[in-house]
Amino acid sequence: MTDPPVEGALVDLDGTVFRGDPLIEGADDAVATLRAAGVSVLFLSNKATRRRAAFAEKLRRLGIDVDDDGIVNSALxxxxxxxxxxxxxxxxxxxxxxxxxxxxxxxxxxxxxxxxxxxxxxxxxxxxxxxxxxxxxxxxxxxxxxxxxxxxxxxxxxxxxxxxxxxxxxxxxxxxxxxxxxxLGKPAQTAVDAALSGLDLPASRCLMVGDRLETDVRMANRAGMTSVLVLTGVTDRETLARSSIQPDYVLESIADIGQVLRGE
Amino acid sequence: MTDPPVEGALVDLDGTVFRGDPLIEGADDAVATLRAAGVSVLFLSNKATRRRAAFAEKLRRLGIDVDDDGIVNSALxxxxxxxxxxxxxxxxxxxxxxxxxxxxxxxxxxxxxxxxxxxxxxxxxxxxxxxxxxxxxxxxxxxxxxxxxxxxxxxxxxxxxxxxxxxxxxxxxxxxxxxxxxxLGKPAQTAVDAALSGLDLPASRCLMVGDRLETDVRMANRAGMTSVLVLTGVTDRETLARSSIQPDYVLESIADIGQVLRGE
The missing domain is CATH 3.40.50.1000 (HAD superfamily/HAD-like)
Structure with a gap:
């Protein structure tokens, strides 16, 4: 287990949970794994062109149970x-x-x-x-x-x-x-504030899981969250190697989130 | 007379010779004054949305004789x-x-x-x-x-x-x-090169007459031309006073161009 224990996870959507329309394989189980470990999950997206209700509906269709308040996007x-x-x-x-x-x-x-x-x-x-x-x-x-x-x-x-x-x-x-x-969205502090007020947790108890270095990982690192980069979206190992922004964890996919919870 | 004597004049169009449709009062006589003093006149505009032939036609309609080659715009x-x-x-x-x-x-x-x-x-x-x-x-x-x-x-x-x-x-x-x-247009050196090759004169023998500090005056000052700001366009005395870009001459209008030729 990580130390301090993880109590919350901010999870990016596009490139992390789904890619375009289809679910990224195992993302549904990963969310279930987090929740089973007592981790509150909030989905955090920079996309303002879609209603939060539409995001929630899509996630439910993909097998992830969530209501509208479980989604924070840059419009909110x-x-x-x-x-x-x-x-x-x-x-x-x-x-x-x-x-x-x-x-x-x-x-x-x-x-x-x-x-x-x-x-x-x-x-x-x-x-x-x-x-x-x-x-x-x-x-x-x-x-x-x-x-x-x-x-x-x-x-x-x-x-x-x-x-x-x-x-x-x-x-x-x-x-x-x-x-x-x-x-106002990721990686700004306003995004951190909006998300953490939804979880009612300090940053140090939270993961941020996402596919973009300059938004997801940068925000997490600045705010003192544990940053988890997934390689299912816009970032590959070559881009990662050249970047000054480095995550605490790199996963092939959110499907491997158990590794982070076990502190591997 | 200025020293060295002026042999060429690059003259901006919008805000200098006309404003929208109508001629700026006395601009036709000013061009005639320049030509009578043996100064070759070339019109130099950053506007690429109008054909050079259309500019020339407009000038002729406003009483200024010029052919298409007398116009250099940023498209050219x-x-x-x-x-x-x-x-x-x-x-x-x-x-x-x-x-x-x-x-x-x-x-x-x-x-x-x-x-x-x-x-x-x-x-x-x-x-x-x-x-x-x-x-x-x-x-x-x-x-x-x-x-x-x-x-x-x-x-x-x-x-x-x-x-x-x-x-x-x-x-x-x-x-x-x-x-x-x-x-590529004003104030870039490419604009100076295009205009001076049209006149076949060195920069030091040329005036640049225009209404914009950051394009007309800056270009002239960098290139070693005599810069003449006119106040019939986008620049007023207050803007001029606050700017780090200062012309060699300030005229209320191109109608007063005789002052520059007389070195007043």
């Missing part, structure tokens, strides 16, 4: 952050409908009028175009808070990588000459 | 640069039809297939969208040369500022994690 992290820090500020969103829904569910006010915007929130947007960029240009000024849901460059799909949030951020930074104030 | 600068450095490399263009036409007129090969691209050329594109960004993501790799026609953040229009080339560059940099190799 952004909504929680804005609820705390900018509860009354009109938010101009570049993003998809599930993000807007999550923000509205937290009582936030959205605006499509650049002049009204006090916060600009950038996110992955598959409808992103010149018209949106023009509005964002006019929404960002010296008074505006400029945030992003997540720092990911690309999002893996079965048809190849597609542009994620960093494209929107880069375009807005380019035309405004204004740097992003902060992003 | 890019075409000349690629013709010299990448004559046989397939170019993936993010930009508007006039840019593509200029490149083809120089015998360059364009491609819409990201896998085929050896050069990615970014420019202002009012049709820019997620599909284009996705293609650009796959066009840029470690082998690709990544260029941009111009570094402008925004383009002034009568309806307000709209996103220029820097939005496209920022988006591509964001999703690829790859920095632009170089931009």
């Amino acid at each position: 992290i952004a909504a929680s952050y804005l609820e705390t820090h900018h509860p009354d500020d009109p938010v101009f969103v570049v993003g998809e409908p599930p993000l807007r829904d999550e923000l509205r569910a937290h009582g936030l006010t959205l605006t499509d009028d650049p002049e009204e915007a006090a916060v600009v929130l950038a996110s992955m947007d598959r409808q992103f175009d010149y018209g949106t960029l023009t509005k964002a240009l006019h929404a960002v000024d010296e008074e505006t808070v400029f945030l992003a849901t997540n720092p990911d460059r690309t999002c893996p799909t079965e048809g190849g990588e597609i542009p994620d949030c960093a494209g929107v951020v880069g375009a807005i930074e380019g035309v405004t000459g204004t740097d992003l104030d902060r992003y | 600068i890019a075409a000349s640069y690629l013709e010299t450095h990448h004559p046989d490399d397939p170019v993936f263009v993010v930009g508007e039809p006039p840019l593509r036409d200029e490149l083809r007129a120089h015998g360059l090969t364009l491609t819409d297939d990201p896998e085929e691209a050896a050069v990615v050329l970014a420019s202002m594109d009012r049709q820019f969208d997620y599909g284009t960004l996705t293609k650009a993501l796959h066009a840029v790799d470690e082998e690709t040369v990544f260029l941009a026609t111009n570094p402008d953040r925004t383009c002034p229009t009568e309806g307000g500022e709209i996103p220029d080339c820097a939005g496209v560059v920022g988006a591509i940099e964001g999703v690829t994690g790859t920095d632009l190799d170089r931009y």
Whole structure:
């Protein structure tokens, strides 16, 4: 057993539990293994383009029992952050409908009028175009808070990588000459705070299991969690060898999570 | 008279000679004054979204006699640069039809297939969208040369500022994690080279007249031209006072160009 004992696990989704549609073999048993060892599991994703309920439904379909509250994504992290820090500020969103829904569910006010915007929130947007960029240009000024849901460059799909949030951020930074104030998803502390408040545990008692060095592993290492890299997603051993970000554990797959619990 | 005597003048267009559609009062007489003093005039614009012939036609309509060769824009600068450095490399263009036409007129090969691209050329594109960004993501790799026609953040229009080339560059940099190799328009040396080869004069004998500190004035100062800022465009005295980039002359308008010729 690890020391201190693990009581919580934050588990990334895409590339860790499933890849595109299908389950990564043994991921269902791995979650069962964690739970059988008394470890609370929370799924933590940077993806704001999907509703948490849709994630939960997909996991259940793949044989992993979870309710909506067992999912924390960057839409929820952004909504929680804005609820705390900018509860009354009109938010101009570049993003998809599930993000807007999550923000509205937290009582936030959205605006499509650049002049009204006090916060600009950038996110992955598959409808992103010149018209949106023009509005964002006019929404960002010296008074505006400029945030992003997540720092990911690309999002893996079965048809190849597609542009994620960093494209929107880069375009807005380019035309405004204004740097992003902060992003909110992994590896930011805001993501740690959102996830640990869900588990009600200190970071030192938690694992973070994920496939990305620059988000999952970096966040865990900074926060003082035990970092577990799985090789079923975007990172291979060659990338790992060249990186300055190194995990506490490397597993071929989350299916081997028992090794971590046994401290092997 | 200035010393050494002025023999050439590079004159910016938007904000210097016209603003949107109408002529800036006295700009026609100013060009006549330069020519009467034996100064060769070349118009130098970072705008790649308009054909040179269309610029020339507009100037003639506004009372300034010029033929197509009297116009150097960033599409021509890019075409000349690629013709010299990448004559046989397939170019993936993010930009508007006039840019593509200029490149083809120089015998360059364009491609819409990201896998085929050896050069990615970014420019202002009012049709820019997620599909284009996705293609650009796959066009840029470690082998690709990544260029941009111009570094402008925004383009002034009568309806307000709209996103220029820097939005496209920022988006591509964001999703690829790859920095632009170089931009080609003002204030780059490639723009100086293209303009001076048109005039066949050394930089020290030339004026650069324009409304932007970070492009027109910076380029002139670096190249050893006499820099002349006009206040009819994007720069006001307050911006000028705060800037580290300072011109040799400040004129309310190009209409006062006689002051520079007289060395006042």
